[in-house]
Amino acid sequence: MRLAVLDAGSNSVHLLISEVVGGMPLPAHSLKGPVHLAEQVAVDGTVPPKAARRLAEAVAQAREQAGRWRCDRLFAYATAVVRDAANRDEVLETVRAGSGMRLAVLPGEVEAELTFRAARRWVGLQAGPMALLDIGGGSLEVAFGRGALPDFAFSLPLGAGRLTREFLPGKGRPGREELRELRRYVRATLKDVAARVRWEEPHTVVATSRMFQQLARLCGAAPGRDGPFVTRRLARTDLKEAVRRLSRLTAAERAELPGISAARCRQAPAGAVVAHQAMKSMGIDQVTICPWALREGVLLRHLEQGGQDWWPSPVLRKEGSVSGPLSGGPSTGLRPGPSAGPLTGSSTGSPTGSGSSPPVPRRLPLGRAPAD
The missing domain is CATH 3.30.420.150 (Exopolyphosphatase. Domain 2)
Incomplete structure (x- = not known):
């Protein structure tokens, strides 16, 4: 199994691709694109449109790279600089529109x-x-x-x-x-x-x-x-x-x-x-x-306890009839996972379709999936 984590942080967008061997995520490839969001936040706490577009470009590049590596699942999230931005929803919508990826926002x-x-x-x-x-x-x-x-x-x-x-x-x-x-x-x-x-x-x-x-x-x-x-x-x-x-x-x-x-x-x-x-x-x-941190923690949570209901982001389920860039075609190469194999992170065809951030509980029960 090949898993990917896309971390949109304060300084860079970091893509980590891991091969799962014996239940352990071993690094196979890493890609980092500078964005320097923290330095561009305005006095009123907003992320300027230009910075949001640069973030979208970096996310799109990382997503394309994950496709080339034919990852089974891609977990994509933004950290504090987006989570705390006064215009968080607008930033997330800019990223979604520019990259086809809906970033989760973790508490x-x-x-x-x-x-x-x-x-x-x-x-x-x-x-x-x-x-x-x-x-x-x-x-x-x-x-x-x-x-x-x-x-x-x-x-x-x-x-x-x-x-x-x-x-x-x-x-x-x-x-x-x-x-x-x-x-x-x-x-x-x-x-x-x-x-x-x-x-x-x-x-x-x-x-x-x-x-x-x-x-x-x-x-x-x-x-x-x-x-x-x-x-x-x-x-x-x-x-x-x-x-x-x-x-x-x-x-x-x-x-x-x-x-x-x-x-x-x-x-x-x-x-x-x-x-x-x-x-x-x-x-x-x-x-x-310690060299392991949040990205590895996301992968371990998935590998140790399975299921993706815990992940606070819309999930696109891969089916052979789906068309577009996430269908496993040459544009991304993302392949379906096992029978329960949803790909975390949505395309522009997500059923939700709005730019509002996914609802996230303040504290997720990491030992089990939350009730609907």
């Missing part, structure tokens, strides 16, 4: 639960009671659990892109007062969740997301070319120094540092502040970097 808590699922599978039960931290462009996900699924999961408005836009605008060196205000806001927002994590006393803390990976590399962790099976850790003491180092540089100078990409050089100081304050508030001395 932040569900993102945290799915990411925890992936991280737990990666590190194993031997890690004991485990906490999870994931810094995205629009939100910070926090979860804790003793088993395969989290006991609790939270999503906080502490994404690196969001905070850069609100507290550290511009490409120069952040001002001392700007950083002080940012720290104060992060501490206040984290207060209740941090107290809960401290009370649980996790044995292991796992950090996912590109932001944590880049911060770990900046602080001396092995580069990505060494592969996913190299142990990578990030200490709070090293992160504290990284905050100082990043804050003394312009965005262009940060992009020259090891691990810091040009796409995230503006967001790096805010991301480092969130990471350090989260670890400090929760009493965490060190985190383990």
Whole structure:
């Protein structure tokens, strides 16, 4: 079986294609298209039409690539930057009209639960009671659990892109007062969740997301070319120094540092502040970097418990009589799955047809399909 996940995030549209071997999703191909949505959100919280059209183009390219690889199912979703946009419905309709794909919008808590699922599978039960931290462009996900699924999961408005836009605008060196205000806001927002994590006393803390990976590399962790099976850790003491180092540089100078990409050089100081304050508030001395996150969590949820009623997006069922780009023809090559093989994500021929976002419960019961 070949599965694909299309992640429309704050910085890029990322397509992950995996071959399922022995019940495990093993990466076969990856495609990333930059969109930089977080940097283009207006003061009133709207995503400009030009940025929405660029998102639609990137989604269309990713969808076409999934078709070429003849994926059995495609799970497509947008994260916080679209979920929280004041004109979310208009953005989703622009994407649908421009790409033929209806993006699901997952609640932040569900993102945290799915990411925890992936991280737990990666590190194993031997890690004991485990906490999870994931810094995205629009939100910070926090979860804790003793088993395969989290006991609790939270999503906080502490994404690196969001905070850069609100507290550290511009490409120069952040001002001392700007950083002080940012720290104060992060501490206040984290207060209740941090107290809960401290009370649980996790044995292991796992950090996912590109932001944590880049911060770990900046602080001396092995580069990505060494592969996913190299142990990578990030200490709070090293992160504290990284905050100082990043804050003394312009965005262009940060992009020259090891691990810091040009796409995230503006967001790096805010991301480092969130990471350090989260670890400090929760009493965490060190985190383990995990290469699996939300995309792998979506695939694992599907493989472990089956069914697609849990997925908050219209489902197009593949039938031989269906015509158009999703029928398995040469335009996409998407093939039908097994007998119950719906393809997640709809075409422009979706029965719903409107641009309004799919209704999503605040918290999905990931252990079973919700009742109709």
